[in-house]
Amino acid sequence: MKTFLKLFVMLFCVASFAQTTVKGKVTDDTGQPLPGANIIIVGTTTGTSSDFDGNYVLTTDRNPPFTIQISYTGFEMQTKEITSNAETVDFSMKEGNELDEVVISASRTPERIFESPVTVERFGLKEIKNTASIDFYDGLENLKGVDINTNSLTFKSINTRGFATFANTRFMQLVDGMDNSAPALNFPLGNLLGMTETDVNSVELLPGAASALYGANAFNGILFMRSKSPFDVQGISGYVKRGITSQEAAGDNPYTDLGIRMAYKFSDKFAAKVNFGYLKGTDWAATNRTDRFIPGRTRADLDYDGINVYGDEVATNIRAAAGGLGIVPDVVVSRTGYDERDLTNYNAESIKADWGLYFRPWANDFEIQYVGKVGSGNTIYQGANRYNIKGFFLQQHKLEIRNDNFFVRGYVTEDKAGDSYDMVFTGININRAWKSDEQWFGEYINTYVGASLSGATDEQAHAAARAQAETGRLIPGTPEFQSTFNRITNDPDLSTGSRFQDNSKIYHGDANYNLGHLIDFAEIQVGGSYRQYRLNSFGTIYTDVDGPIDYSEVGVYTQIQKSLELSDAVELKLTGSLRYDKSELFDGFFSPRLSAGFTVNDNHNFRASYQTGFRNPTTQDLYIGLDVGRAVLVGGAPDNPARYVDTYGLSPTGTAITGQTSIDFTGEGAYNNSFFASSVQDFAASQNPADLAIANSNLAQPEQVTSYEVGYRGKLGDFIVDGSVYYNQYQDFLANETVISPFYGDVQLQQTLPNGVPLAVAAIANGDFQAYQTYTNSDADVNSYGAAVQVSTKIFNGFDLSANYTYAKLDFDTEENPDFRTNFNTPEHKTKVSFGNTNLFENFGFNVSWRWSDNYLWQASFGDGEVPSYNVLDAQINYRVPSLKSTFKAGATNLLQDEYFTAFGTGFIGSQYYLSWTINNL
Known part of the structure; x- marks a missing residue:
């Protein structure tokens, strides 16, 4: 027994001796603590982070000497060598600039934003903590080139470079590598399944075509949100926001938003975290009684159709x-x-939670993750109609294996419509x-x-x-x-009810391997993805009355990146990417990308890129079969039009002609026997059959884009400048056509009555027809171009000032294509300005942001209308209390109380006033 005790004590001493502890404090150059700074041992993933007071403790089983590295957003990176145990090492961080920030999205590998081969925007911890918007997601609107269309209080749609409705299927949103689009809708419901603010590590936004690396849905831009690792950031943090929403139509109503993050590192091998968020408020009431089609009409007019x-x-x-x-x-x-x-009742509510288990079996960079997410809420969604999304439920589960050179992940996304209904x-x-x-x-x-x-x-x-x-x-x-x-x-039959049902799923897997550690010549990456759709709306959204609809997509890609040092002051960075994607419904597509970055004196970077993208038709483009009252939406998959069948009563004249009182009619007429709706309106006015124009929409095919872009990012004196110019050419542009299909007769007008009147003309005259909205491709040239520039600097010895301008222009002949809707939906001119100081005096900061948007035409299936220009002022003040590890903030959005809207048919956006308390957010 004594021998055992001696051995135990010896082993304990050895284990104790093997532990090296480094501690210290991280401050800025004014002595203010920097909470949440990352401290790691160079060459490993072993690390920690500073607490709310800037203090850190790093424990490792490595024996000195070794080197530690410290980084903090907005500050220059530092390294120090550790030569002995129990060393105290303090860091005084020197403030850097936006050029020093590191991004991952542009090339799927860490690189300074200064050296990014394409345009990329970053919203880091500093910006999140100091945003004047009510939360980090709304704060993204202050980035250049970004539009946020407000559907409702809890559903906002992010877009870049135009071509978007609330069903924004051209823009992808990833949370820790997972696409959080709802399977039934094929687009994300804002931040419903997104992130709790205290768990956000960074947000990156890649505008423009990104299909070469990220596949079909990354057609017009992609948003990356990355969370904090429980290995790096431990402890309990949270926030609570209380305030009111104020709108002329809905009055003043309470608003609550709270969240909590709990993370714990059990050892160098195992860590876990849990997040929870809750939001409740009253939505922006939509009370517009203007006639949808003829402004000036009221209910006193016989044929009146009010917008809301x-x-x-x-x-x-x-x-x-x-x-x-x-x-x-x-x-x-x-x-x-x-x-x-x-x-x-305009109840706006969001409840979400996520959890993760992280295992590093060898206490190095090799990691196994399981992550689960659930979200439920009430919101308003505007598509072809206005929908009350009530009790909508979304969940994801991911298993991922990764290290610094590769990842393999698989996840499933499932949604349930809850008690949602069509208003x-x-x-x-x-x-x-x-x-x-x-x-x-x-x-x-x-x-x-x-x-x-x-x-x-x-x-x-x-x-x-x-x-x-x-x-x-x-x-x-x-x-x-x-x-x-x-x-x-509660009735899903649209002939008698309004509820829609859904339980659709997406199964997705992807992998990436970076060969840079194996090959010296260049950094080479290879990867691929697979996705399986399972649509199951029970016939309420899709043509799946007979059972779920399944189809799949697969893609593979490679990228090579090479840096050439032309001289001591000049470096050339070349990047080439190529991706091949194949849907089981269509032929495959190649998506190449070439880019060059030219760096001079480490202060100026010039970039140019040629990018291509493609977009497979979405689930709705393919398989929707939905009667929205004014028209039937019928998707353009090869087998879909025949799947939509409905019974229609015929007029007395139609009965006399056909010998039937009703007819079973499929959606095939929309694609093979239809007139353009605008030509039917012309015929109604003229009664001249020659005005009828044959539509016969083509079935949907993948859409393609070719994008040319040049840009500059650099430091000019005290100013940081980032700007770009682009030109996009679209081929087989996917959009909608409104067509009219007669219940009898042919649109070639060859079948006639005994008196010579074409049967199809008689059907139109008798009201024996159905209006359809088809999903098809345009033969017309659709192009767009634009530019964006941002200038930022420090003035008055510590005040941050930034301003950006965005220009976007559609190049499309609408007069030649009156029935084709591009849904460009973005202002030609936008300007945004931000001014603030994170340390105006000790522990006190503020930020003010202002944005102005030009007027623009909104086009969507719900309706078309002009969106007037607007300007919005947001502001916040904040005070840190180090003894409580807390930050208190008071803020207001739309401080000028000038109500506005960003889309035709939605409620006017009012003001929000709030107080928040954030605890221990590193």
Whole structure:
């Protein structure tokens, strides 16, 4: 026993002796502590971070000598050699500039942003902590070249370089390597499955085509969000924000946002973390009663369709409905709708959590990760209609193996629609619940005829007709209305209800290997990805009535990067990338990228790139089959149009012609027997069949882009300058066409009635047709070009000042292509300015940001309209209390209270006022 104890003590002493401890403090050059600085042992992944007071303790089993390296965003990197155990090493960090920051996204390898071969934006810890926006995600709007379209309080869509709706399928968003797009929608729901603010390590944004490295969805830009590793940043941190949202339409309402991060490093081999976030508020109310198509119309007009009024989409020509009775005027009359605010409570809510287990079996850079994420919430989404996203649930699970040279990961993303519903069809079917369309229009016509025969004027007869037809109307706020509302929003059949269902999934795997440690000639990377879609909306979104729809995509790529030192002061960095992608539905595509970076005196970098990208049609482009009232959305996959089948009643004349009272009609007519909708409108005005133009949309094919870009990034005296100019050429541009397919007759007008009238013309005249929105490619030339520049400096001995300007222009002949919608949806001119000081006096800082946007035309399936120019001022002040490890902030967004909107049909964006308390956020 004594021998055992002696051996134990000896081993304990050896183990104790093998432990080397280094401690110290990290401050800036004014003596202020820098929390969250990274300290690592050079050549390893062993490290730690400084605490809220700047103190750190680093323990390792290595014996001195070895070198430690310290880095902090916005400061120059430092290294020091450790020569003995129990050494105290303090660091006084010298402030650097934006050129010293390190990015990973541009080349899939760490490099100074100064040397990036393409344009890249970075939003680091300093910017996150000092943003004047209400959270880090909103703060991205202050980056040059970035648009954030506000769908609702909890759903914002990020985009770069135009061509985006809220269903932004041209822009990819990655969180720790995972695409967090919702499978059913094929685009991310803002930050619903994103990150809790205290866990954000860095955010990088790569505008423009990035398909060469990141595949089909990285077509117009990509956002990278990386979280903090529990090996590097331990402890408990959190924040709470309380305030109000203020909007003229909705009033003042409470707002709460809180989050917590817990991370613990159990040993050099194992660490774990958990994050939780919760947000609750009242959404921006949409109360626009302007007519969707003809501004100036009101409910006093017979055919009125209010932008945020639902149910009035149902309309008919009352003379045609009366069988051509001459006393009935040849006019279109619409039913009376319900305001959007009667169909939703505008509850905005987000609950999300994530957790991760991290294992380093050999206590080096080899790591095995399991990460899980869940998110649920309520928000408003505007697509073809306005949707109340209620209880939407999204989850991801990832398994990844990686080290400094490679990674292999696989993850699954699953969504569930919860109790979400279509507000337009809610209004339509509440109307139909208390009185069918046939009865309503029948009462309208009979009352009009009776009033006219009694000597009433046309205006009086119409007023009497609507009053009679409206008898029995359900009144919002009554138990009868609420009971009907509940029934309809729980019914997935759009002929009687408005709920949509979904339980779709994406299975994704990708891998990358950097051969730089094996090859001296150049840095070479190879990689690939595989994705499997499983669409399962039970027939409420997609044409999957008979069961889920499955299809897959695969891609492989390689990149070579070589730096050439031309002289002591001049370096040339060349990068070439090539990717091949193949969807099982289409032919494969190659996406090359070439770039060159020319560095002079380590202060000036000139870059030029040739990039290509491609985009496979999205899940909705391919397999949607959705009646949105004004039209049926029918996807352009080869097998999809035939999958959409509906039964339509025919007019009396149509019945006489066909011998049928109804017809089963598929979506094939949209692609092989249709007229352009604009030409049908021309025909309605002229009654000349020659005005009818054949559409017959092509089935969807992949879209391609070729992008040319030049840029400069460097230091000119006291100013940091970053600018770029680009030109994009699109081929087979994917967008929508609105077409009309007659229920009988051919659009070539070869089939005629005995009197010589073409059958298709008779069908149009009789109202025997269906409007479709097709998903197709344009033969027209679609190009865009633009520029962006930012200048930043320090003034008045410590104040940060930056300003940027963005220019974007669509090059497309709309007059020659009136039925093709590019959805460019971005202002031609944008300007943003930021001014602040992180240490105005001890522990006190502030930041003010202002942005201005030019007016622009918004185009989307919900509607088109002008977005007026606007300017927004955000501001915050903050105070650090080191003894509490806390930062207190008071802030306001849209401080000028000038309400604005970024898209046609949404609610006006008001102001937000808040106080926040952040604890131990390193």
